Amino acid sequence: MRQPQPRGPLGEDLLAVLREEPGTPGAEARAAALPAAARAAVSRAAGVLGDDDVQLSLFVLHALHYQGVDGVDDRWESDPELLRAREVLSGALEAQLRAELPADTVPGTPQSVADALFAMAAEDDGPSLARHLSGRADDEQAREFLQLKSVYQLMEGDPHTWGIPRLSGRAKAGLIEIQVDEYGGGSASRMHSALFAAGMREAGLDDSYGSAVDRVPAEWLAGVNTVTMFGLHRRLRGAVVGHLAMYEMTSSVPSRFLARGFHRLGLPAAAAFYDEHVEADAAHEQIAARDMAGGLVVEDPAVAADVFFGARCVLHLDALAARHALARWEAGESALRPATAEPSRRGAAELVR
Amino acid sequence: MSAEHGAGDPAPDPVPGPTAMPGPGAGSGEPVTITVCPDGPLLVRGGYELLDGDDRPIDPGRATVALCRCGASSIKPFCDGSHKRARFRAR
Numbered sequence A: 001m002r003q004p005q006p007r008g009p010l011g012e013d014l015l016a017v018l019r020e021e022p023g024t025p026g027a028e029a030r031a032a033a034l035p036a037a038a039r040a041a042v043s044r045a046a047g048v049l050g051d052d053d054v055q056l057s058l059f060v061l062h063a064l065h066y067q068g069v070d071g072v073d074d075r076w077e078s079d080p081e082l083l084r085a086r087e088v089l090s091g092a093l094e095a096q097l098r099a100e101l102p103a104d105t106v107p108g109t110p111q112s113v114a115d116a117l118f119a120m121a122a123e124d125d126g127p128s129l130a131r132h133l134s135g136r137a138d139d140e141q142a143r144e145f146l147q148l149k150s151v152y153q154l155m156e157g158d159p160h161t162w163g164i165p166r167l168s169g170r171a172k173a174g175l176i177e178i179q180v181d182e183y184g185g186g187s188a189s190r191m192h193s194a195l196f197a198a199g200m201r202e203a204g205l206d207d208s209y210g211s212a213v214d215r216v217p218a219e220w221l222a223g224v225n226t227v228t229m230f231g232l233h234r235r236l237r238g239a240v241v242g243h244l245a246m247y248e249m250t251s252s253v254p255s256r257f258l259a260r261g262f263h264r265l266g267l268p269a270a271a272a273f274y275d276e277h278v279e280a281d282a283a284h285e286q287i288a289a290r291d292m293a294g295g296l297v298v299e300d301p302a303v304a305a306d307v308f309f310g311a312r313c314v315l316h317l318d319a320l321a322a323r324h325a326l327a328r329w330e331a332g333e334s335a336l337r338p339a340t341a342e343p344s345r346r347g348a349a350e351l352v353r
Numbered sequence B: 001m002s003a004e005h006g007a008g009d010p011a012p013d014p015v016p017g018p019t020a021m022p023g024p025g026a027g028s029g030e031p032v033t034i035t036v037c038p039d040g041p042l043l044v045r046g047g048y049e050l051l052d053g054d055d056r057p058i059d060p061g062r063a064t065v066a067l068c069r070c071g072a073s074s075i076k077p078f079c080d081g082s083h084k085r086a087r088f089r090a091r
Ligand code: FES
Pocket: B040, B041, B042, B067, B068, B069, B070, B071, B072, B073, B078, B079, B080, B081, B082, B083, B084
């Protein structure tokens, strides 16, 4: 993705390091200061979920493990100081989520796990962005919604894929059964990320990964950073499974509202993305709840509680993001961060992208 | 079993849209399993073929499908999650 704009002192330091060549004495000295800068950013933040400097910096550190950042040497991905800084930020994120969410009692059979997760989803009373999109959102809000969603949807499936080698048996097979569908059954044009990209192009938006990051507020980056954190840590394999389960279990019904909204606004490609999710996720949620999450609870009881933690994170972070956007729209404002002028440090080569 | 889609046929590379084709496992001889999801759909896997009342194939769109058994879906024969709001109860 393109290099985003920093949102505070930590982001400034991080992006300055990433523009250097790893291994040079200057770069090493600057990199060595990053873990302390990360700790300082965390202590400055009132709460890391809504802190732009923390979330943007963590998002950039995570991007090094996906498809990289333009103009950044790939070797930075495994630099020990950057990994240390990443752990400081994701550790603070995990700690805040664990502090804000109740612990669940864990049932002992796959079907009782499915029942408990479906009950958790049914009890959720978070605000509904999908209903707003369905009947009320105007054209500009729909385009904002696509940009806010794009930081996840253009890499849909990828964070959970990291869970595959960490699972075995029924849970692993269930995860793969779902992921095959997310990746279009092996057809590039049917990958869910590709369907979403088509919806962005139709709406006149840049569909390259990360194109909207500068406009996406912390409350929305937090959701993506959380699932990436789950995916990157074997310790959190229960949470990545619970996250996918609840993601699927809260998708088919809202997707119907979203499809209706995009049809209403004359955006059939975006509607097609959500129509596909009505049907796909009605199957995925059954596989996810019983085979994947239920299977893991039985096979790997040490991480059973984290299945429920990961599931609760989805509801918690979706509500945070939805509340943020709805409040802005109700006030007659944009839900996006203001567009900034192209910074002078960017070269001509980057401007033509 | 469908004569047009034998096991030796090359795998189709479908594009989005209502292209009729049998289940991905049709004709494979793979056993079919149907899971009765409590309070929800029938989850169908394996070498099934999905046909309408005139024996025309229905494109399942994916390997594992959820078929509505509550009657409330707006995309029958597939489940769309409406069984939740309909409070469908059948274990
Ligand atoms: S069984 Fe799911 S909508 Fe009918």
